Amino acid sequence: MENVQGYKLSGFPFENLVKVKDLLYYDGPLLSHFIDEVEETHYFYLWVDYNEEFNRWLIFRVDEYDLVEYLVGIEPLQGLIWKNKNEFLYIVDIDADVNYYNPTIVRASDLPNSYIPDEFSYFNSPIPEIYESLLATLKAKRNLNTEYVDALRNNAVFLKITPKSKKHSTVVSTYDASDFLRDISNSYLGFAEAKFAKDFFKVYESFDKFESAKKQVLSQVEPKLVQVGISSFAIGVASDFLSDNSNKSEFLWKKSIANEYKEQIINIDYSSDVELENIKDKFTDKERQLIFKPLIRIFKNKRFDLSITDYHFSDKRKIKVMPTKAETILLAQKQITEKERQEAAFELVTIIVEKPINESAEKLSKKSLQEGFLFSQPTKGFEYIFESIDYKDDIIYLKKPLRVRVTYENKVYTISIPELDIRLTTSQKEELLPLMKKELYQRISYLLITNTPLSELEINQSQFIQDYLNL
Structure with a gap:
């Protein structure tokens, strides 16, 4: 002994x-x-x-x-x-x-x-x-x-960096630790943003509402440190899924995001062509830049090794250096030719054409448009006139036309009625009228039917609507 x-x-x-x-x-x-x-x-x-x-x-x-x-x-x-x-x-x-x-x-x-x-x-x-x-x-x-922290730890990803040089034993410098935390956080948030877009874009009825929900959820899933080890610098990273669980689907999504990041981004074989193709199919060029650019900086760091660990920071698997081929594929961006750039660019144009009085403009043939064309000019927006509002199996007739402003910028359409505090956005022109009809119908129905006391703003909106209705 x-x-x-x-x-x-x-x-x-x-x-x-x-x-x-x-x-x-x-x-x-x-x-x-x-x-x-x-x-x-x-x-x-x-x-x-x-x-x-x-x-x-x-x-x-x-x-x-x-x-x-x-x-x-x-x-x-x-x-x-x-x-x-x-x-x-x-x-x-x-x-x-x-x-x-x-x-x-x-x-x-x-x-x-x-x-x-x-x-x-x-x-x-x-x-x-x-x-x-x-x-x-x-x-x-x-x-x-400990219940709150324990719950987050149970849904965390555990990582550790260990110095390659043993000059200072296994102690990690504060610079390496801070660089690691910044890069892993940015990569994690890039993944969360990409995944939220894929999982929830079609859930929201307008681009504005989707953007608002995304901003709120991303602030909640910002990675939190739920476990820290010194000497070798080790961390447990998770998202706060408990502070707001009012939306069940979003709650389950936030609860799983750390494990999804580990399985889909950290814990894969980057020497596999199949894995790389899966990643290319799963994420856009921009999404891959946000996720993998900071992660590659960690993988390429010559001062420390990265490992996946368990709850107690015992090594489970050391992450291999990412092959140069994988780095090239992951960060590659599609080169757009000038022709493709011009074809992808759009602008709104006001066109003046002659047409027969008894013929609908929507039904004009291509030939009639060409023959009746007088002139055109670019425009930032236009007015759309509603004479009635049909939604589902109902229709609301207006006693005078309601003018709606539509603008187009950076490939996004914006529809607005300032008097009703309505502002909707979409990148799909096919959604323009259905979105506005739905919003108008629901706003009118609420203001006219609700028994809840109205705010001063809602009273003004109600008066504005009544000016257009046959009441």
């Missing part, structure tokens, strides 16, 4: 302690919890060494609060030992008949390295039932509330 520097005692001071529970066990107890029932103090017995005659135990005091933090996985066993660095710890050798030999007072700083658990020595077993009342008491006494 190791030689330990310390002060030998004439007797063992803890013979009257009562065992509460063996917390770690493998062919015999490895870590046991004892209590002094008179002083109401807690002690851990940690098995650290042995020879043919004895098992050696390290004994140290544990505060109630630290005991709970160890049991719920917040504090590692190593941390509990170092919290006693200004107090005495005890070493004792125990034989098969439970006789105590060589009781010794030691300081934490004098312990052999082999006696100190590693930095990832977290308790990862189910919490024994015997501790339920203690947990409840301390939560009430110390306002200890």
